[in-house]
Amino acid sequence: IAGITQAPTSQILAAGRRMTLRCTQDMRHNAMYWYRQDLGLGLRLIHYSNTAGTTGKGEVPDGYSVSRANTDDFPLTLASAVPSQTSVYFCASSKQGGDTEAFFGQGTRLTVV
Amino acid sequence: GQNIDQPTEMTATEGAIVQINCTYQTSGFNGLFWYQQHAGEAPTFLSYNVLDGLEEKGRFSSFLSRSKGYSYLLLKELQMKDSASYLCAVRDSNYQLIWGAGTKLIIKP
Numbered sequence: 191i192a193g194i195t196q197a198p199t200s201q202i203l204a205a206g207r208r209m210t211l212r213c214t215q216d217m218r219h220n221a222m223y224w225y226r227q228d229l230g231l232g233l234r235l236i237h238y239s240n241t242a243g244t245t246g247k248g249e250v251p252d253g254y255s256v257s258r259a260n261t262d263d264f265p266l267t268l269a270s271a272v273p274s275q276t277s278v279y280f281c282a283s284s285k286q287g288g289d290t291e292a293f294f295g296q297g298t299r300l301t302v303v
Numbered sequence: 304g305q306n307i308d309q310p311t312e313m314t315a316t317e318g319a320i321v322q323i324n325c326t327y328q329t330s331g332f333n334g335l336f337w338y339q340q341h342a343g344e345a346p347t348f349l350s351y352n353v354l355d356g357l358e359e360k361g362r363f364s365s366f367l368s369r370s371k372g373y374s375y376l377l378l379k380e381l382q383m384k385d386s387a388s389y390l391c392a393v394r395d396s397n398y399q400l401i402w403g404a405g406t407k408l409i410i411k412p
Contacts, residue, residue, distance in 0.1 A: 232307060232390070232402030233346070248399070280345060288398040290334065294345035 193217070196281050196295035203271050203302050211266040211298050213281035221287040222264040224248075224256060226277040227297075233280065239264055240287035271302045305329045307403035309391050314409045315381055323376045323389050323406045331396020337365050337376045338390040340405065346390055349376070378408075386410045 194215040203209050215222065220241045225233040225248075235248030239258040253275060255267045264283075268275055281295040306328045315321040327335070334353040338346040352358055352367035352374060364377040376389055388405040395401055 230404055232392070232404045233400075234402070235399060288333070288394070290336070290351040291348040292400075294347070296345050 194281060194283055194293055194295040196279075196298050198298060199296070200299040201301070203268075203300060205272055205302055206270050209268045209271055209300070211268075211279055211281075211300070213264045213266070213295060214262050215264075215281075215283045215293075216262065217283060217285075217293065218261060219283035219285050219293070220261070221284045221289065222258065223282045223284075223292065224254070224264070224266045225280045225282065226250065227280060228277050236266065236279075238287070271300075273302045276300060276302045305395060305401045307391055307393060307401055309389075309403045309406045311404070312407045312409065314411060315378075317381055317383060317410055317412050319381050320377065320379050321381060321408065323378070323391075323408065325374045325376070325391035325403060327372050327374070327391070327393045327401075327403075329393045329395045329401055332369060333394040333396065333398060335365075335367055335374050336392040336394070336400070337363075337374075338392065339387050340390055341387045349389075381410050383410050383412070 197212045223238045224236040234250045237256040239245045242261045279298045282292040284292040309325045337349040340346040350365040357366045362379045367374045388407045390405045391403040392400045
């Protein structure tokens with residue numbers, strides 16, 4: 191089934207640990223995005239990539255890094271997790287950057303303790 | 304700063320009509336989006352407006368007034384499955400999406 195897959199679905203992580211959230215899409219979309227969603231706040235863009243080999247910073251990039259080695263994969267790494275990074279993380283993709291419709295993964299619920 | 308405002312929660316009755324409002328203040332405008340998000344699930348695309356006026360898609364319609372910085376999502380013939388959060392987002396001059404916190408819609412029988 192074509193779509194966008196995130197792993198893990200949920201994770202409890204000790205503060206200070208390193209963690210990579212995985213995101214894979216099989217729609218051959220050029221643009222991919224990482225958002226975090228916190229209660230009472232809108233989705234906030236962490237990092238994005240308009241095409242393989244390029245990445246850009248969003249609204250809240252600090253503490254996170256991304257890579258885009260190929261079209262399909264867009265992993266998000268927390269180098270040293272802190273409790274404020276407790277959130278639901280969504281990966282999304284669109285055919286091109288600035289497209290009208292983005293497709294979202296099912297989300298990763300991360301708790302940093 | 305950039306800001307998207309929408310009501311936190313609304314309640315409506317099955318079979319009725321509900322209008323969810325969204326007002327925005329952003330640096331530039333390159334389109335307004337509505338997404339639906341059921342609890343614990345991913346957001347899914349509903350509509351896109353870039354010109355003033357009403358866009359109709361089945362039971363859902365979305366309206367935009369750029370001069371007023373205002374949009375609404377109109378849901379007709381409400382069904383229980385429409386219980387969800389509705390997210391308003393605006394694409395700014397940098398083509399970044401600015402998201403509202405969402406409106407939780409509760410449908411009662």
